[in-house]
Amino acid sequence: FFPPEGIFRPEPALPGDAARAHRTKLERAVSARESGYSGYSRAQAEKAARAYPAFQSEISALLQKARGNRREAERFLQGGEDLELRVRMLETLTEKDLTDLNADVLNEHLRYAKPFEREADAETFRRYVLCPRIENERIVPYRAFLAGFFDDKTKKAFRRDPTLIWKAVNERIADCGDLDYDALSADPCGLLQMGLGSERSRTVLFVAVCRTLGIPARLDPALGGPRFLTGSGWADPRSGRPADGGSAVLLLNNPSGEPLRYGENFTVAKLCGGVYQTLGCDSKWNGRMLRMELEPGDYRILTANRQIDGSVLLRAETVRLSENETVKKDVRMRESQLASRLRHMPVGEHLLTAPDGKQFPLSVLAAQAPATILAVLQPGGEPTEHLLHEMIGLRDSYRDRNTVLIIPCHGAENPTLRRVLGEIPSARLFTCEEPGFTERLCRELQLGDRRLPLAAVLDAGMHARFAFSNYNVGTAGLLLQIADC
CATH class of the missing domain: 3.40.30.10 (Glutaredoxin)
Known part of the structure; x- marks a missing residue:
């Protein structure tokens, strides 16, 4: 693959006064952003964390990652009892989430999740009930709204049979076609109020309702479909059948030892309806080996070696996975042509x-x-x-x-x-x-x-x-x- 040909046209220079005003605006913005976390050292984070001796190391690390938002993180930690649950919730968030979090929003998620703490093991509860993050959506306080949107009889039926949640979501939310961005999902509350949304938004809403009612739920780590946890494993509410039965395993090995990143240097895609759909990767890639539990089917391993002139050297390898089969493949990049460029x-x-x-x-x-x-x-x-x-x-x-x-x-x-x-x-x-x-x-x-x-x-x-x-x-x-x- 090569970038489009043509000479880059630089942006026209601003007139003198406009250029100075633009520089001043940028400098003020940078100053405002940096003033929030400048001077907040590791020592200061460790000092603040000493107020919580049972979780001192965890809280010190969280406060350092929160940077300019550290006071909001501290406000959440100081919000009442259940300190361990508060720490565990913060640990489910990304570093960017920690810099954006709002204590009041997290308090609502905690308040509605806590009654279900004993219904699952600690790790399942933390990741799939307590966690306010579902995909890459904006974290909003939806649990109080969802808990009040459905009557008690309906909520009891949902807890007995989570497939009814998926059915209710699709009955209430009409498909918006191409009126929505594929990469974005709507606020669960707004989605129910509007009654119109994308499949991606409906999938996120399903997980949000499940977690509000104490049902462990997630998006499928490979293709992003809705999943809820049963006694026998993860199930797909669209079929009601286990989603991980008869799975196969793909083991990817990095023989070169060079640092490779999933999504940047290589991906795995599944052939669905004649089109390869790139899979997400929630498995731990340590730079040497990646274990992916996948449904039987046809897959493509694609590697990309980006060159300094913008061209990309691609290598594609297909593999068929049968039920209960384990296949090992090497992730190999095409040799770089750096010297010639x-x-x-x-x-x-x-x-x-x-x-x-x-x-x-x-x-x-x-x-x-x-x-x-x-x-x-x-x-x-x-x-x-x-x-x-x-x-x-x-x-x-x-x-x-x-x-x-x-x-x-x-x-x-x-x-x-x-x-x-x-x-x-x-x-x-x-x-x-x-x-x-x-x-x-x-x-x-x-x-x-x-x-x-x-x-x-x-x-x-x-x-x-x-x-x-x-x-x-x-x-x-x-x-x-x-x-x-």
């Missing part, structure tokens, strides 16, 4: 200033290693944040790299940047006060898109092997590959 662009001299005021020519820094990773950043800007987080994720690989980070005169206190400097000792921070520095560097690197961050790999002779602008998924990893080439 490198460019050698001369870069001029630039004078950089270290935090202590000392100045260094870029050529002196580049001469210290066969390859230098250079990045011009906009601390606090979302594209820069993504790149820095990728570097943190690859900290072990970056640890011995000659890495030069250049920022404007402000931004050195950005928490993500400080974390990079703390966890990657070889990364060094500089500013460049040359007028028009970014524009000149973009011309030297032959970049039409001049949006930050800029990233390049320089050899010791001040030639750039390749360069990137803005942000693309996997940029930090590609920089390492180029440096090794």
